[in-house]
Amino acid sequence: MPPAQSLHRTVDDLYSDHHGWLLGWMRRRLNGGAHADDLAQDTFVRILSKPDAxxxxxxxxxxxxxxxRVLANHYRRQDIERAWLETLGALPESSVPSPEMQAMGLETLLEIARRLDGLPRVVRRAFLLSQLDGLGHAAIAEELRVSITTVKRYIxxxxxxxxxPED
Structure with missing residues (x-):
């Protein structure tokens, strides 16, 4: 049997044997939330996307x-969406971007958060202090108690x- 068929068969068995249990697990974590079905499904999609058996x-x-991990990503996405909507809500009406631009902005923020997630906390913090708070290298170095050279390297x-990269 080819490896791909072996993987799908294993995931099929895993799904049929444990989907109901996982759905209940998700519902308890989300207090019966409406996203439980989707997040349980996303869990199995992640397994299917793994190249190895x-x-x-x-x-x-x-x-x-x-x-x-799926649940943590869900909560992180909710936090980012909430912050984005608050930011948009604080803009004067004439400055609010179109719905298409709002969606693109949110997707960009989510992608940046995903990419930063793999970095050490101090590196993320230096970058965010620079980009969001507008602090200079010296102020960041003082805040993080590291050298200016280290701050530059982190950023x-x-x-x-x-x-x-451009496509």
Whole structure:
């Protein structure tokens, strides 16, 4: 049997045996929230997107680990959307971007957050202090108790992580 068929068969079995349990797990975490179905489905989509075959000894522990990541991403997205909507709400009506530009702005923010997520906390903090708070290198160095050279290195590293090459 080709590896792809083996993987799908394993995921099929995992899905049929544990989807109901995972859905209940998600509903408890979301207090019966409407997103539970989607997030349970996203958990299985993540498994399908893995290129390697999976060998699972403890299926519920495996699913819980992936589902916790899916749930964390869901909450992070909600926080970013809320902050974006608050920012838009504070703009004068004449400055509010079109719905298309609002959607593009939100997707860009979500992508930047995803890219920054893989960086050490201090690197993210230096970058955000620079980009969002407008602090200079010396002020960031003082805030983080590191050298100015280190701050510059952090900002370059985070900037490279956020770089969007042109298609």
């Amino acid at each position: 999976i060998a699972i000894r403890e299926p519920r522990a495996f699913l819980t680990t992936i589902a916790q 370059v590293r985070a900037g490279q992580q956020c770089y969007f």
